[in-house]
Amino acid sequence: MDFNTEYGVDGEDTGPRVTIRRTNETTIDFMLSSTSLSLANSLRRTMLAEIPTIAVDLVEIEANTSVLADEFLAHRLGLIPLSTRNVEDMIYTRDCTCEEFCDNCAVILRLHAANRNSDENVKVFAKDLFAETVSGQPIQDARYQRNGAVDGLSSSEELPPRGQPVIMDPKGNGSLICQLRRGQELRVRCIAKKGIAKEHAKWAPTAAIGFEYDPHNKLRHTTLWYEGTNAKEEWPESKNKDWEEPAPDGEAFRYDSEPTQFYVNLEGTGVMPPDQILHAGIKTLQQKLATVIQQLSTTTDSGHELNGAAGDAGMGGMSPPDPAANGTAYGNQTAYGGQTPAYAQQTAYGGQTPGYGGAGSAYGGMGGATPYGRSGY
Amino acid sequence: MATDGDHEMADATAGAEANGTSGDFVKEKQRLRLLPGSSDTQASFAFEKEDHTLGNALRYMIMKNPDVEFCGYSIPHPSETVMNLRIQTWDNVSVMDVLKRGLSDLADLCDVVEDKFTAARDDFNDSHPDRVATK
Numbered sequence: 001m002d003f004n005t006e007y008g009v010d011g012e013d014t015g016p017r018v019t020i021r022r023t024n025e026t027t028i029d030f031m032l033s034s035t036s037l038s039l040a041n042s043l044r045r046t047m048l049a050e051i052p053t054i055a056v057d058l059v060e061i062e063a064n065t066s067v068l069a070d071e072f073l074a075h076r077l078g079l080i081p082l083s084t085r086n087v088e089d090m091i092y093t094r095d096c097t098c099e100e101f102c103d104n105c106a107v108i109l110r111l112h113a114a115n116r117n118s119d120e121n122v123k124v125f126a127k128d129l130f131a132e133t134v135s136g137q138p139i140q141d142a143r144y145q146r147n148g149a150v151d152g153l154s155s156s157e158e159l160p161p162r163g164q165p166v167i168m169d170p171k172g173n174g175s176l177i178c179q180l181r182r183g184q185e186l187r188v189r190c191i192a193k194k195g196i197a198k199e200h201a202k203w204a205p206t207a208a209i210g211f212e213y214d215p216h217n218k219l220r221h222t223t224l225w226y227e228g229t230n231a232k233e234e235w236p237e238s239k240n241k242d243w244e245e246p247a248p249d250g251e252a253f254r255y256d257s258e259p260t261q262f263y264v265n266l267e268g269t270g271v272m273p274p275d276q277i278l279h280a281g282i283k284t285l286q287q288k289l290a291t292v293i294q295q296l297s298t299t300t301d302s303g304h305e306l307n308g309a310a311g312d313a314g315m316g317g318m319s320p321p322d323p324a325a326n327g328t329a330y331g332n333q334t335a336y337g338g339q340t341p342a343y344a345q346q347t348a349y350g351g352q353t354p355g356y357g358g359a360g361s362a363y364g365g366m367g368g369a370t371p372y373g374r375s376g377y
Numbered sequence: 378m379a380t381d382g383d384h385e386m387a388d389a390t391a392g393a394e395a396n397g398t399s400g401d402f403v404k405e406k407q408r409l410r411l412l413p414g415s416s417d418t419q420a421s422f423a424f425e426k427e428d429h430t431l432g433n434a435l436r437y438m439i440m441k442n443p444d445v446e447f448c449g450y451s452i453p454h455p456s457e458t459v460m461n462l463r464i465q466t467w468d469n470v471s472v473m474d475v476l477k478r479g480l481s482d483l484a485d486l487c488d489v490v491e492d493k494f495t496a497a498r499d500d501f502n503d504s505h506p507d508r509v510a511t512k
Binding site for chain 1: 497
């Protein structure tokens with residue numbers, strides 16, 4: 001029950017620590033220490049799934065005589081990495097006040113490729129996508145003034161303008177989209193929007209996150225499977241083994257020690273510089289907390305209105321109710337009944353299960369007789 | 378039952394708008410609910426659209442508070458994005474205060490980690506000018 005000793009008096013030495021071990025344009029390898037496993041894992045999960053990026057979301061096919069089907073092409077176009085420069089200023093299309101989409105919430109990319117008379121296949125690359133504004137004006141991009149794609153990402157200023165494809169190969173071609181034989185043509189208009197990987201993996205800014213702790217298994221969080229007699233002989237040693245002391249042979253197992261050092265290898269896809277991925281991860285995590293704090297304070301201000309699922313009749317037979325407190329709380333049902341249509345309309349993650357809308361309206365109607373109301377507390 | 382529900386919702390819509398609970402009705406999502414049977418010193422919350430990312434970190438931070446007798450979270454079903462969090466406190470400490478404190482402490486922890494990372498990255502850049510980690 002020592003609450004504050006982790007952030008002790010001399011804050012510099014006892015708080016969380018970061019040691020960067022290796023970097024390159026796409027990867028940062030660092031060690032995080034004196035934090036909890038919960039925070040390190042939450043950060044890892046956020047960086048993988050909840051950082052907003054930009055990717056093609058709608059494809060209008062004007063002409064496609066290639067061998068690939070329309071939807072096949074649309075799928076591939078969605079996976080093309082697009083630059084996320086200034087993505088914080090971009091609004092989600094669903095939140096934007098415009099009708100359909102505008103320059104604040106979308107990036108339009110056009111592609112027009114044809115093989116008129118070449119015997120060799122014409123390859124359509126990501127570099128052939130060119131951006132334009134919603135009204136059709138082409139956007140001048142600084143892409144072609146870049147020196148070379150090899151060190152194209154050593155600072156976020158060198159990312160192409162927002163929404164333009166990220167090109168990292170030495171020839172400057174970008175991803176191969178499709179190939180066209182003589183006489184085949186491809187003409188599309190792509191609308192790229194902001195989103196997160198929870199909705200679709202095309203919006204993921206990370207290629208992979210390597211995450212390890214306790215390379216010598218001193219905490220016994222795992223048991224190593226073995227065939228013969230000795231697990232240690234059969235398992236290769238971790239790359240991080242030199243960063244921690246192995247347990248001396250005769251030493252007893254310390255059952256109350258916690259993991260404190262985490263070895264993280266963060267690799268981005270190139271749409272965002274890796275340190276920006278980490279900053280965005282922390283910022284997103286804090287925004288989640290801020291949203292919850294805000295919900296907590298706006299609803300507790302108006303008395304016990306947080307309680308929307310309670311009914312006077314069916315309280316679920318839980319702990320002895322306090323009649324005074326519950327009278328006012330449960331009496332305020334109408335405000336919550338009114339909230340439920342909003343539930344059915346939420347398409348924030350695109351995958352709102354219909355059950356939600358149904359369960360939501362049941363709250364307004366029947367109060368405590370819902371599955372959530374009776375979750376066994 | 379269907380008509381009862383409709384009737385209730387129709388009334389409630391009018392009531393909610395009359396209350397003036399923010400003009401933008403569609404955007405007002407209730408993401409945090411108090412489950413029935415809760416009192417001032419022990420409560421269960423249901424967070425919509427949250428999962429282990431918030432749940433585990435928040436549980437860890439709340440458990441560090443010495444006033445907390447019990448804190449745990451669960452995800453009732455993986456197909457529905459709901460996370461339940463239960464807090465029980467000693468003496469007469471309010472659960473809302475404990476939750477608020479846990480949330481703000483977690484936000485502070487994130488700030489500290491970010492600052493340490495930025496400092497470490499700047500140091501690395503200074504000592505390795507050839508392989509600059511990005512700004």
